[in-house]
Amino acid sequence: MKVRVADITEKEKVLESRSPATDYPTLMQVQEDGACTFLEPIDVTLSMVNEYGHIRVKGRVETSIGLKCSRCLSDYTADVKSNFTIFFTRSTGSVEEDEVELAEEDLLSVTYSGDELDLADEIAEQVLLEIPYKPLCREECLGLCPDCGSDRNINPCACAEKQATMAFSSLRSFKVKQ
Ligand SMILES: [Zn+2]
Ligand SMILES: [Zn+2]
Structure with missing residues (x-):
């Protein structure tokens, strides 16, 4: 111009x-x-x-x-x-x-x-x-789930929850072993 x-x-x-x-x-x-x-x-x-x-x-x-x-x-x-x-x-x-x-x-x-x-x-x-x-x-x-790849805006998956539970249970078993 x-x-x-x-x-x-x-x-x-x-x-x-x-x-x-x-x-x-x-x-x-x-x-x-x-x-x-x-x-x-x-x-x-x-x-x-x-x-x-x-x-x-x-x-x-x-x-x-x-x-x-x-x-x-x-x-x-x-x-x-x-x-x-x-x-x-x-x-x-x-x-x-x-x-x-x-x-x-x-x-x-x-x-x-x-x-x-x-x-x-x-x-x-x-x-x-x-x-x-x-x-x-x-x-x-919310972006894509890094684990299953689903669009968390449309399809909220349970991956994050599952991971939290797994982390918690491994922590628990660790404590038990001690
Ligand atoms: Zn987006
Ligand atoms: Zn997922």
Whole structure:
């Protein structure tokens, strides 16, 4: 998603776009790696303003992804919603200043050069931040039984109980032997 710098003035400009995840190479890479599946296009709303020599972009990204629960291995769907603010400052050409840095209050500060702002990387980055490292279908997911493999959310098995009883009886026999 590219915006001409000259089009961004002191008057706030709002842009909306809806484009398929295939437009974002980084997102496609994540999908290929199996972290998630993009189920909906990426909805983006940006409001941009040129103030005090830098460009402030307030944005919102929304989409829907398919994930696999890391505990019970079931597939589930999650909504991705993220708000962000990025300050674009024109590059002075020095390498140090060109590095992206996380400023205070989680505001991103990015340098740009040329006549256009390319927001695709920043948008993809915001989506990536929302993809859980250890997905859970729900906070209290019971996961699969390590002994019999059954999904304890659907089919609670007695393995844990049995083990506790066995541990208890072996402890008891141990005491008897003493
Ligand atoms: Zn689960
Ligand atoms: Zn079991």
